[in-house]
Structure formats: structure tokens, C-alpha cells
Amino acid sequence: MQFVCDIVAQAEEEDTATSSRTYVQRDREHALEIxxxxxxxxxxxxxxxxxxxxxxxxxxLCLKRVGDxxxxxxxxQEGEDARKKKSFTALQKCTSAIKQLETGNPPDEFNDYLSMARTTSSECLENFCNVIIQIYGKEFLRRPTSHDITLLxxxxxxxxxxxxxxxxxKRGYYLTDGIYPNWSMFVxxxxxxTIPKEKAFKKVQESARKDVEIAFSVLKGKWGILRRPNRHLKLANIRNEVYTSMILHNMILKDDGNAISPVHIRDPPVEPVIDDNVLSELHDEATHISIxxxxVEHIARNTPDLDEDEE
Incomplete structure (x- = not known):
């Protein structure tokens, strides 16, 4: 019996010691003022x-999104925990999440500034990403409509x-590099x-093609979480962080008046049509050469300083 009592006493001492090491008194209300x-x-x-x-x-824009x-x-929404202490406000939680997306730094980086533990900061980021996608995903992660494509x-x-x-x-096309096959949708x-026309075309084509690469570079430059080693093991969390970064990026462009297609105009519903000729049209090498x-001819005609004599 004495042996059992000693074990219980030792366990209580260990629990007390553990709780004294891990519990940190955080003044959430004071932290909000900072x-x-x-x-x-x-x-x-x-x-x-x-x-x-x-x-x-x-x-x-930031305060509008916090309110949303x-x-x-x-x-x-502000509430109370089991100890009747007020929880962190939406402003504190969103600030923590946005700064994690912006810097890509560990979630406990703002422990002193926001008085927020690492687990709480991680929870804020996860919930913030879920919420942003649910509210704004349909507008800012939409597939391009015919109206969007025309403006693009x-x-x-x-x-x-x-x-x-x-x-x-008839079909659209992509500007690509040399690893792609000679299909009609690849230019x-x-x-x-070897001739000035080809050189002029190469310069214009490669310059335009890099728009996509630069777009991803801009996105990574703005949201540090995309260029740092990701700490999450869940694929869903990683995906949501990428989607949220894209949504916020597009949202900021629209708010600043820099969006190419700021208004979402939906296409009318249409019945799907099965066309057996689509695949052969996309793989048509003759169309690839023609495009x-x-x-080349268009760029040559609109390049006044092109030296035709070199041909």
C-alpha cells in the first residue's frame, strides 16, 4: 500500500512540475493593444x-476582411475559455495568420508580440485559410470565363x-519552349x-512566355510561406496555404485597380458537345507550323528596325 501511495505522490509531483514548465500566463487583452x-x-x-x-x-482592405x-x-468571434478569460479577437488571429503567410516564419515568431502560443498561431493560420477559401474562392480562384479571356x-x-x-x-494556343511536341496548341x-525574322520572333515569344514564370515569382516574393520549407505534413493544409496566397494576391490587385478582369461575368450555361475531331485538331502539326x-510574319511586319538585308 505504501508503494502505491509513493507512485501516486510521485506522479502528482511530475504533473505539477510539467504544468509549471509549460503553462505561460498570457495577457491577451493587453496584447491586443500592441x-x-x-x-x-x-x-x-x-x-x-x-x-x-x-x-x-x-x-x-485588411480590416474589411477581418470583419468578414x-x-x-x-x-x-470573441468568446471565453473555460477559465472565463476572453479569447483572442479576430484582429489578433487574422494578424497572426497574415504575418505567417507573409513571412513564412515559424508560428511562434510573434509569441512575444501577440502573446500567442505556437499551437494557437498554427490553428489561426489553418482556420484563416479555410475561411478565406470558403468566402472568396469562387470569385478569386474561378476558372476564366469568356469575358475574362477576352480581356486577357x-x-x-x-x-x-x-x-x-x-x-x-479555331483552337487556342500556349507559348512554350522546345520540349513540347509540334501540336497546334503549342507555339x-x-x-x-538564323534570319532576322526568326530572331525577332524568338525575342518576342520568349519575353511573352516568361509572363507566367514571372507571375509565380511575384507570388512567391509576396508570400514568404511559398518559398520556405513547408512545415505541414497534411497535404490539405499545404494546398490551402497556396490557394489562400493566390486569393489574397488577386484580391489586392482588384483593390488596387490593377486587375485585368475585375468583374466576374458568368458564361451562360451550355450543353456539352462531343466532337470526335478535337484530338486530331489539337495534334495537327500543319496548324502548328501555320501559327x-x-x-513570324506579323512580328517582322511590325518591327521597323528589322534588317531584311541580312536574310
């Missing part, structure tokens, strides 16, 4: 320019000047151009 003083009061320490530099968005998630999801074509033509020499082709550059030829 970000408010620095960024969110009427006369904060840091102005709008600094706020945008550190949050990648305007303060107005707080109004719609219980997790971000127009913007691309203004920047790069690449229609296809007045010819109309490749010349690996070793590239018309590209």
Missing part, C-alpha cells in the same frame, strides 16, 4: 505605407503585340534562329 497602437488605431505608430509594406494590402471572417465564422487577350496584345497575322484559328520558339509562320 498591434492596435502600431497599426490599427486612428493615429497609429506606423502609417499606411508601412502597413502596406508589412501586410501587402491596404489597412482598409468574424461575422461568418464562430472561430473568429486584349491586355496581352497591348503589351506584347501578338495576334496571329490576321488569321483566325514554340526557334532553338537556333508559328503567321507569328
Amino acid at each position: 498591434p492596435k497602437r502600431d497599426y490599427f488605431d486612428e493615429n497609429p505608430t506606423h502609417g499606411e505605407a508601412t502597413f502596406r509594406d508589412r501586410f501587402w494590402m491596404s489597412k482598409r 471572417v468574424e461575422a461568418r465564422f464562430e472561430y473568429f 487577350y486584349k491586355a496581352h496584345k497591348v503589351k506584347h503585340g501578338i495576334p496571329v497575322n490576321g488569321r483566325l484559328y 514554340k520558339s526557334f532553338p537556333y534562329p 508559328r509562320f503567321n507569328f
Whole structure:
């Protein structure tokens, strides 16, 4: 009996010692005053320019999104824990999540600043990503509509000047490098151009093709979590962080007036049509050659300093 009592006493001592090592008294209400003083009061320490530099968005947009998630999801609404202490506010939780996305640093980086434990910060990020996708995913992660594509074509033509020499082709195409096959939807550059027309085409094609690569570079440059080793083991969490970064990026572009297609105009519903000729049309090498030829001729005709004598 004495042996059992000794074991129980030892276990209680270990529990007490463990709890004294891990429990940290955090003043959540006082911690709220720090970000408010620095960024969110009427006369904060840091102005709008600094706020945008550190949050990648305007303060107005940030507060609007905080209000949206707080109004719609219980997790971000202020409450009390089992000890009758107030929980973190939506402003604190969203600030932690946005800063984790922006920096890509560990979730306990803002432990001192927000008085928020690592597990709570991780929980904030996970819930924030889920909420942003649920509220805004349909608008800012939508598949391009015919209206969007028309505006994208127009913007691309203004920047790069690449229609296809007045010819109309049934299928769309992608600007690609040399590893792709000679199919109608791929427009490749010349690996070793020898005449001025080919050289001019290669320069324009590669410049336009890099738009996609640059787009991902801009996204990674803005949201550090995309360029740092990911700590999550769950594929769903990693996917949601990528989607949330893309949504916020597109949202900021629209808010700043830089979106190519800021209005979502849906396409009318249509019945799917089965066309047995689609595959053969996409694999048609003759169309591939024709599109590239018309590209070359159009660029040559619109390049005034092209030295035709070298041909």
C-alpha cells in the first residue's frame, strides 16, 4: 500500500512540475493593444505605407476582411475559455495568420508580440485559410470565363503585340519552349534562329512566355510561406496555404485597380458537345507550323528596325 501511495505522490509531483514548465500566463487583452497602437488605431505608430509594406494590402482592405471572417465564422468571434478569460479577437488571429503567410516564419515568431502560443498561431493560420477559401474562392480562384479571356487577350496584345497575322484559328494556343511536341496548341520558339525574322520572333515569344514564370515569382516574393520549407505534413493544409496566397494576391490587385478582369461575368450555361475531331485538331502539326509562320510574319511586319538585308 505504501508503494502505491509513493507512485501516486510521485506522479502528482511530475504533473505539477510539467504544468509549471509549460503553462505561460498570457495577457491577451493587453496584447491586443500592441498591434492596435502600431497599426490599427486612428493615429497609429506606423502609417499606411508601412502597413502596406508589412501586410501587402491596404489597412482598409485588411480590416474589411477581418470583419468578414468574424461575422461568418464562430472561430473568429470573441468568446471565453473555460477559465472565463476572453479569447483572442479576430484582429489578433487574422494578424497572426497574415504575418505567417507573409513571412513564412515559424508560428511562434510573434509569441512575444501577440502573446500567442505556437499551437494557437498554427490553428489561426489553418482556420484563416479555410475561411478565406470558403468566402472568396469562387470569385478569386474561378476558372476564366469568356469575358475574362477576352480581356486577357486584349491586355496581352497591348503589351506584347501578338495576334496571329490576321488569321483566325479555331483552337487556342500556349507559348512554350522546345520540349513540347509540334501540336497546334503549342507555339514554340526557334532553338537556333538564323534570319532576322526568326530572331525577332524568338525575342518576342520568349519575353511573352516568361509572363507566367514571372507571375509565380511575384507570388512567391509576396508570400514568404511559398518559398520556405513547408512545415505541414497534411497535404490539405499545404494546398490551402497556396490557394489562400493566390486569393489574397488577386484580391489586392482588384483593390488596387490593377486587375485585368475585375468583374466576374458568368458564361451562360451550355450543353456539352462531343466532337470526335478535337484530338486530331489539337495534334495537327500543319496548324502548328501555320501559327508559328503567321507569328513570324506579323512580328517582322511590325518591327521597323528589322534588317531584311541580312536574310
